[in-house]
Amino acid sequence: MRLSRDSKAILHAAAGLAAFVLWLAVTAGFRPLMAPDEARYAGVAFEMLRGGDWLVPRLDGLPFFHKPPLFYWISAAAMAVLGPSEWPARLPSILGAAVAALGLLLFLRRWADAASAKLSVLVLVTTPFFYVAAQFANLDMLVAGCISATVLLAAHASLSKAQGEAWRGALAGAFVFAALGVLAKGLIGLVLPGAIFLAWCVATRRTRAVWQMAWPPGWVLLLAIAGPWFVVMQMRYPAFFDYFVVTQHFRRFAASGFNNEHPFWFYLPVIAGLTLPWIGWLALARRGAREGRAPLSDVDWLMLIWCLCIVLFFSIPRSKLIGYVLPALPPLAYLIARAVPAAMKGPGPLSRPLGWTAALSGLLCLAAVAFVSVYVVQPGHRLRLPADVAVAPGDQVLMLDAYYYELPFNWALRQPVMVATDWTPAVVERRDDWRKELHDAARFEPERGSTLLVDTFRLHDALCVSRATWLIGPSNAVLAHPWLAQARLVAVSREAAVWRFAGSATRDRRCLDEPGVAAPQ
Incomplete structure (x- = not known):
C-alpha cells in the first residue's frame, strides 16, 4: 500500500519528533537539579503535585x-x-x-x-x-x-x-x-x-x-x-x-536593581x-562569499x-x-x-x-x-540524611539564614518549611534573592506567610514546641546561633548542615536559653 503525501509527512514528523526527544532526553536524568533555578521551578511543580492545587504556583507554600x-x-x-x-x-x-x-x-x-x-x-x-x-x-x-x-x-x-x-x-x-x-x-x-x-x-x-x-x-x-x-x-x-x-x-525590563x-x-x-x-x-562564509551573493x-x-x-x-x-x-x-x-x-x-x-x-x-x-x-553541585545536594534517619510526619523543618531550594524536592517533604532570618524590609530589599522571593510571595497570603517566615527574634515561638524540628543551615551556623549546641548534628557538608532539635515538652520559651532543658533525643 502506497502512502499519500500527507501520510508520509506525518510519519516523517513523528519519526523526527521521536529522534529529537530521544537525543535531547538521553542524559536528562544524570545530574542533580541545580539551585537556584532548576530547584526552584522543579520545587514549585513538586509542590503543585503534593498539595493538589493546580491553579496557584507555590514556592514553600506561598503564591509564587x-x-x-x-x-x-x-x-x-x-x-x-x-x-x-x-x-x-x-x-x-x-x-x-x-x-x-x-x-x-x-x-x-x-x-x-x-x-x-x-x-x-x-x-x-x-x-x-x-x-x-x-x-x-x-x-x-x-x-x-x-x-x-x-x-x-x-x-x-x-x-x-x-x-x-x-x-x-x-x-x-x-x-x-x-x-x-x-x-x-x-x-x-x-x-x-x-x-x-x-x-x-x-x-x-x-x-x-x-x-x-x-x-x-x-x-x-x-x-x-x-x-x-x-x-x-x-x-x-x-x-x-x-x-x-x-x-x-515592565519594571524588570526597564529598571536596574535586579540580579545579573x-x-x-x-x-x-x-x-x-x-x-x-x-x-x-x-x-x-564571510571570508568565502566575497563575490556575487544571491x-x-x-x-x-x-x-x-x-x-x-x-x-x-x-x-x-x-x-x-x-x-x-x-x-x-x-x-x-x-x-x-x-x-x-x-x-x-x-x-x-x-x-x-x-x-x-x-x-x-x-x-x-x-x-x-x-x-x-x-563540578556544579549545590550545597544542599550533599545533605543526605543517613539511611536510618527520616523526617517524621509530625516533625517541623526550619531553614536558618538560607533557603535551600533543592531540599524540599530531594527530601520529598510533605509540608512547607519555615525559614528563619531577618525579614525587615531594609534587609529584604537589599538584594533580589531568595529573601525577596519568599517575602513577595508572603504578601499574597500574609497569615500563612507569618507562620512560615520566622524572624530570628521569634525562634523561641517556632522551636520551643512539643515536637522535633529539623534545622538546616550553614555549617558554621552555631556561631550565630549558640543554642544549636543543644541539637543533634545529623548530616554535614562543607557548606551546610542538618540538626535535629527535640523542642520542649512543656513549651518553655526558655528552651533556647538554658542548655540541657531541651536535651536532644
Whole structure:
C-alpha cells in the first residue's frame, strides 16, 4: 500500500519528533537539579503535585507569581506519572526544544529544501547551547519552543495564503502557540513573535499579511486558552496584576536593581562561545562569499530578522540571563546551514567536514552535561540524611539564614518549611534573592506567610514546641546561633548542615536559653 503525501509527512514528523526527544532526553536524568533555578521551578511543580492545587504556583507554600503555570503543569503531570525525579522535572524543557526542532524541520522542508531542513536541524540539536538548555529545568527553553512554533506557523500561513493554499489552520496554530507562550513566560510569548512577524512583513513588503495578526478567530483562541488563569488569579489575589505584569514585566525590563546586570553586548560572546564549533561556519562564509551573493529569499529574511529581534530585545534591559536568547538559536541554525556552501566556496563534497563538525559538537554537548554533573553541585545536594534517619510526619523543618531550594524536592517533604532570618524590609530589599522571593510571595497570603517566615527574634515561638524540628543551615551556623549546641548534628557538608532539635515538652520559651532543658533525643 502506497502512502499519500500527507501520510508520509506525518510519519516523517513523528519519526523526527521521536529522534529529537530521544537525543535531547538521553542524559536528562544524570545530574542533580541545580539551585537556584532548576530547584526552584522543579520545587514549585513538586509542590503543585503534593498539595493538589493546580491553579496557584507555590514556592514553600506561598503564591509564587514570578511566572505563569505552564511549566509547572507539565512537570507536575510528568511527576504524577513517573514519580518526582530529575527527568520529569526537565520534561517541559525537552518538549520545548523538540517543538522548536520539529517546527524548523517541517517549515524548511516546505519553504526551502530538504537538505537545508536536515542540516539546519542537525546544527540546532547538536549545538551545546541548545542541547544543555533542553535539559535545564527552567522556563527559557519551553517559551523558546512556543515562540519558534508561533513564528514558523504564522510565516507558513502567510506564504501559503500568498500561493492560494490553505492557511487558516496554520494561523490558528500560531495563535495557540502564542497562548501557550504567554502561559509559559508571560507577554513575551505574544509580543516577540508579533514583532518578528511584523518586521518580516515590512521587510518583504507583505503589507497585507500584517492583517493576519488581527484575525478574530485567532484572538478568540488565544484568549480562551491563556485568559482564564490570569482572570482567576486576579479575582483571587487583587495585587496579582500589579505584581505579575507591572513588576515582573515592565519594571524588570526597564529598571536596574535586579540580579545579573550585564552590558548591552553581553549576548554576542555568549552566543559565539556556546554555539561552537558550528558558529565557525559563519566566519568561514564571510571570508568565502566575497563575490556575487544571491538575493535574500523570504525565508532568509525571516530567519535573519527573527535572530536579530531576539538578541536586540534582550540586550536592552540591564538584567540578562544566558537562557533568554534561546529563541534566537533556531534561525541561527538555519543561517549557519545556509552559510556552509559559501564557506566551502561552492557546492563541493561537504559530508566529511560537516560530519566532523557534528561529531565534535555532539561530544561537546555530552561533555558539558558531564562537567555540570561533576563540578556544579549545590550545597544542599550533599545533605543526605543517613539511611536510618527520616523526617517524621509530625516533625517541623526550619531553614536558618538560607533557603535551600533543592531540599524540599530531594527530601520529598510533605509540608512547607519555615525559614528563619531577618525579614525587615531594609534587609529584604537589599538584594533580589531568595529573601525577596519568599517575602513577595508572603504578601499574597500574609497569615500563612507569618507562620512560615520566622524572624530570628521569634525562634523561641517556632522551636520551643512539643515536637522535633529539623534545622538546616550553614555549617558554621552555631556561631550565630549558640543554642544549636543543644541539637543533634545529623548530616554535614562543607557548606551546610542538618540538626535535629527535640523542642520542649512543656513549651518553655526558655528552651533556647538554658542548655540541657531541651536535651536532644
